[in-house]
Amino acid sequence: MADDANPIALNRAGLIGKPVDRLEGKLKVSGTADYAYEVMEKPGAAFGYLVGATIPRGKIAGVDISAAEAAPGVLLVWTHRNAPSQPAPGTQSQAGSQAPAQPELYDERIRFYGQTAALVVAESFEQAAAAARLVRIDYEADAGAAVVFDDMHAAARDTGGDEEAQKGDFDAAFASAPAVIDATWTTPVQNHCQMEPHASLCWWEGDQVYAFTSNQSVKRPQHALGETLGIDRNKVHLRARYIGGGFGGKNNSYADLTLSALAARELKRPVKIALTRQQMFHMTVHRPATVQRVRLAADRNGQLTGISHETISHCARADRFMERASAFTKNLYAAPNRRIGHKLALMDLPVAGAMRAPGEAVGMLALECAMDELAEQLGMDPVDLRILNEPDVDPTDGRPFSTRPLVRCLKEGAQAFGWDARIPTPRHTRDGRWWVGTGMAAAIRGNFLLPAKAQIHISAEGIVTVRQAMTDIGTGTYTILAQIAAETLGVPLEEVRIELGHSEWAPAPGSGGSFGAASAGSAAMDAGINLRSKLAALAVGDAASPLHGGDPAKAEFRDGNIVIGNQAEALGDLVRRASPQGVDAVGAVTPDPKGREYSQHTYGGHFCEVGVDAVTGEVRVRRMIGVFAAGRILNHKTARSQLTGGMIWGIGGALHEENHVDPRFGSFVAQDLAQYHVPAQADIAGLDAWFIDEVDDIANPLGIKGVGELGICGAGAAVANAVYNACGVRVRDYPITVEKVLAGLQALEG
């Protein structure tokens, strides 16, 4: 689309980029935004409580639910023996289904620790929780059902597929290079720990089910539930209006949705189920641990001649989710000889899944530290090393980049941080008992666009309403869609309503993979442009309009008016007179095949100063900045919050977050927020982030790119590199906790 026809590029009212407050913000700060478990539209919900299995793999050998059934207030107790029959897992019987059936309690098999083994529904939460403890289930573990977690190499197998990339002769390049790095980094199991536990509330009206749930998308759980219930998915009215965090862990629906719908049908009343905080660790997904070997080969000037990044991650036995930690290495630095690969280790563990920036978030913890080690070996500045290896085109497949402002980000970040004053030799500065040092890393994250539609309506009052089966998981979707609609129609922001989270509305892909704003927003702009055409036709064809007989192609929309030449009419006046029921339009975006001819990414540079306590080994981030490029920015306030939030996730990944596997049970040791440490307020200091100016006209009609995952990419590596610069200890086994730092300090100090 030419810029002079693109309302977002024109930005006549200046709403694009404007740091406006969140559209739904007043509801959230006053506690009046209703999340799934809190919906009051149909009172009298019964309370469900799930019971999880306690073996890694095997079967249910015996069940006794008599005590639970006899407990006060209990309405229903289900195990696989008496739960309603459901289609087999994976069933996709309806044409165009986006998700398969997800039956629960459908057979005696236990496939992972924590798998839902029983459901209790009672009149109150207390009664349901108490009765759940009375459910007696005897398990029989399979012989050999145990986890060999300590040696992922032994369990790893090749997967093939497009995650792999070979170019040139890496082995020869590595063997002949004067400077090489060959090291292995490990990252632990991480958990999403969304503040809102997964929850669903369902009721039936005749053969139609109303399902409120906490999910990152609307259509996929709707389709899954239709398949599971064996009903036409159009009879599933899925609602996801407010979602208390997702981060990839609410991409799928879980037992709370399936079982609240089934129990509501059985009991003929609303039923709601929330996972407990403890259940979330096993009944949903986690980011798997990785073992990553990175090898770099360079000439004496620092020019890379070879890059290899090989990752092993684990997955559940029946699943094939892969943490594609090496994938971004295909696109980041130039080198003629390359080897990128992934392997999977199948284990008796719960199902792994996407967690914020799957791949990059942990992969950059390896590659960006390897680059730091190479810079040190060569006596080069790490920023200069990266700039020297900046590719002109995608270094693996040769495609042009849609935009590539990585060097600008690095240079601007270095200047703002005061990088030129850095002392490269470790252990150079003491501040009391703290070793102080600095580190940096680059950031890269793939950019995507998915098909989406939007519907738009203008009322006789001039109120513009956009409706989409889309979600806002805290990313700002409500707000940026309002900005797009207001700018496109030339109306004030206050006259725009955004209604999301209804499955009946125009389909959008949901929030995940940083594709939400581009996909949903491009469709919303298209809907707005189509509405403009309808309004223009309405005006020029209406004898009562001052625009009657004008050229509709010359219509402009500004200040709440439609304008042709020197004639103007308020949109509300036009609609009230000429189409009092309002005017509707739809819009869509379909990824342009041309987009695939380009290598599309967002970029950034992280710069960090840490203190390392010389006595305790404690690491504290003292200040950190990130400078990013993500196309046109729709809202500098909400987009910046995505970045700082991501950077804090990066700090958590570097310093705090880890889960451990209990090999006896195939379970995770940390099962709550006391044992699994997510960054807290006191862990964070001196953080800032901003964007450089750019527009990506290839990426999508808005010229934007996704920002939800970019901040985490590389952030932890900057912290790790700063730890080394501060105290001389390189910890390659994340997170960088005190005992690992202390061991390193003691080794250095003898």
Next chain:
Amino acid sequence: MQIRLTVNGEPRALEVDVRASLLDVLREGLALKGTKKGCDHGQCGACTVLVDGVRINSCLTLAVMHDGDAVTTIEGVGTPEALHPIQQAFLEQDAFQCGYCTPGQICSALGMLAEAAAGHPSHATADLLAPVELTEPEIRERMSGNLCRCSAYPQIVAAIRQAAEAA
């Protein structure tokens, strides 16, 4: 069991299960859904309310222990039409994303500001006898019982400072 509570200024007489947490009674018994359940174990702070002006985790206390107490929840702090200055500051500073921890953050901030005004020191307080100065480290230390997985921590500090300076 019968208890009496004053909730957001209104006297309420309730029949409660002795096992019920104050949190569940607020959410399910009184339909005050603004107070959130994040962990039910006192580890996240999403359920923070003020009891007789003091912030507590309402999931860690049984409702029957509060017979006669005055409870302030987020609904009693301000409404969408009439936000409290600290709610307005959270809105302007973008001190939340998903919004689930937000009512707890705001109630906790109100309790924290009262503690600081009363001279209660924290781990970050250098001088235990001087009036508390609400520096960033002080706010961060005092707000560390309220997790925010969206990690709006810098914005939360900014919002609390904005509200504290305006007060």
